[in-house]
Amino acid sequence: MTTSQLTEQIRLKKSFLCVGLDVDLEKIPQHLLKEEDPVFAFNKAIIDATHHLAVAYKPNLAFYEAHGIKGWKALEKTINYLNENHPDIFTIADAKRGDIGNTSGMYAKAFFEDLQFxxxxxxxxxxxxSVEPFLAYEDKHTILLALTSNAGAYDFQTQTINGEELYKEVIKTSKKWNNGQNLMYVVGATKAEFLKDIRKIIPESFLLVPGVGAQGGSLEEVCKFGMNRNVGLLVNASRAIIYASEGMDFAEAAAAEAEKLQQEMATFL
Amino acid sequence: MTTSQLTEQIRLKKSFLCVGLDVDLEKIPQHLLKEEDPVFAFNKAIIDATHHLAVAYKPNLAFYEAHGIKGWKALEKTINYLNENHPDIFTIADAKRGDIGNTSGMYAKAFFEDLQFxxxxxxxxxxxxSVEPFLAYEDKHTILLALTSNAGAYDFQTQTINGEELYKEVIKTSKKWNNGQNLMYVVGATKAEFLKDIRKIIPESFLLVPGVGAQGGSLEEVCKFGMNRNVGLLVNASRAIIYASEGMDFAEAAAAEAEKLQQEMATFL
Structure with a gap:
């Protein structure tokens, strides 16, 4: 999927919503636990109820690895379900990987070739x-952590290095890497005011913005400072959508929350 | 396993060798490919041949994830084999993870509770x-990337932040985190001269040192600058040991390479 196809989907759906599939067995409706694969059953129901409102889905790998082999099976089924039924939807493996060259290549193979994210x-x-092996896949996208949505982002990311903040140095330096112009970046919605400066460095890049909803980020501010002529934003919400209800109506409740966000997004498009 | 038990094992075996189980199907002896689980068959043979020479094993997760569910099965079998047969051996999940708090907690669960690393x-x-959820496990160890062995380490890690290099800032700051005194650190053997400064900040901490062998680091320099009164070093070798031979004799060849390193290590103990 190219970024211009992604922008097209955003215009079509009037939505730049990414739904985070951070599936915790302790938080999903308890009636699903009797399913053979509760995590996939949950994801399938969420996808079926929200796919017309979202342009992207983002399973966070931690929630799958926490269940070992069962977790990987649920992840495989989820990505296959998305690719088979909704090939126009952008898929993100939220893995936050990084290792020495030949090893990062193995991670790239895992997510791009085997799982087809x-x-x-x-x-x-x-x-x-550690990043270029991912960038070597021309038809795939590498989303680099720049300024994350958590409190710990202030430990190192916003510290001054070479006269400016580390996250800016990361963005500037990464642009020079092989195929660096294809990078997307993670910028937390909890730090929306930083987007103004970031857009001066990367006016054209897509940004993945977590932290709207449960973490307290403002959609309006993200759009004000972060949107570009190709929209250039994927705003993620996880818990606020997928755990909207603990009851039998969880999928409908998720759709209602997703629609609220989509409706708000439509006003900025 | 406590760090004093680890030091005890090091003194007993006269070795601070960690064997990296970075198992690539394209590099293992081809006769193993007809086994039901070639990766585990390879690991088992390597462990059987080298366990008296090594105090630690370190599977790198990338090489297992690259094979999806099969890879996770091989990883599970490997860690179970180690824990059942060699409970005195220190095990390292080389995963290089990190995410926002609740999500890092899921990774901690995966590696510490389920896989029992x-x-x-x-x-x-x-x-x-992103790190404290790992540190919350008091009987487990968290090994923080400080100064890695690859060329990309010079992109950000050695840049100056707050008047000193980022990797030093990482070490100093991390010491203040909850249970931060229990951290171990990754410091590449390819940058052994940096160990002198690092030991001024963390004289007591264990260091995991990759990069000896295939990557060109010197064991002598690592010991000269990095060893402390409790040894405080785990030196990792992966390819130089596990791919010592492509033939039927791969396990014996691995043992011979491991013994060379162990013998050299013994001279520094």
Whole structure:
């Protein structure tokens, strides 16, 4: 999927919503626990109820790895279900991987070739040769952590390095890597005021913006400071949507929450 | 396993060798491919041949995830085999994870509770709340990336932040986190000269040192600058040991390479 196809989908659906599939067995409706694969049953119901409102889905790998082999099966089924039924939807493996060159290549193979995700999130700490193996896949997308939505982002990311904040240095440096112009970046909605400066460095790049909803970020501010002529935003909501209800109506409740966000997004498009 | 038990094992075996189980199907002896689980068959043979020479094993998760469910099965079998047969051996999940708090907690559960690893490698970019969930396990160990062995380490890790290099800032800051005194750190052997400064900040901490062998780091320099009164070093070798031969004799060849390293290590103990 190209970024222009992604923008097309955003215009078509009047939505730049990404639904985070952070599925915790302790939080899903308890009647699903008797299903053979509760996590996939939950994801399928959420996808069926929200796919017309979202342009992207983002399973966070931690929630799947926490269940070992069962978790990987649920992840495989989820990505296959998305690719088979909704090939126009952008898929993100939220894995935050990064290792020395040949090893990052193995992660790239796992997410791009075997699981057939459109994109994967990658951590920048190990530098160029830990990210370029992901960028070598021209039809895939690498989403680099720049400024994350959590409190710990202030520990290092906003510290000054070479005269400016580390996250800016990460963005500037990464642009120079092989195929660096194809990078997308994670920028937390809880730090929307930073988007103004970020857009000066990368006016054209897509940004994946977590932190709206449960974490307290404002959609209006994200759009004000972050939107570009191709929209350039994927705003993620996880818990606020998928855990909208603990009852039998969880999928309808998720759709209602997703629609609220989509309706608000439509006003900014 | 406590760090004093680890030091005890090091003194007993006269070795601080960690064997990296970075198992690539394209590099293992081809006769193993007819086994039901070639990766586990390879690991078992390597472990059987080298367990008296090594104090730690470190599977790198990328090589297992690249094979999806089959890979996770091989990983599970490997860690179970180690824990059942060699409970005195320290195990490291080389995963380089890190995410917002509740999500890092899921990764901690995956590696510490389900897979029963003694330790896991964690990336520092997202700061305090991305690492503390791992540190909450008092009988387990969190190994933070500080200065890695790859070329990309010079992109950000050695850049100056708050008047000193980022990797030093990472080490200093992380010491203040909850249970931060229990952290271990990754410091690449390819940058052994940096160990002198690092030991001034963390004289007592264990260091996991990759990059000896295939990546060109010197064991002598690592010991000269990095060893402390409790040894405080785990030196990892992966390819140089596990791919010592492509033939039927691969396990014996691996043992011979491991013994060379162990013998050299013994001279520094």
């Amino acid at each position: 459109d994109s994967v999130t990658v951590a920048p700490y190990m530098g160029k040769d | 003694d330790s896991v490698t964690v990336a520092p970019y997202m700061g305090k709340d």
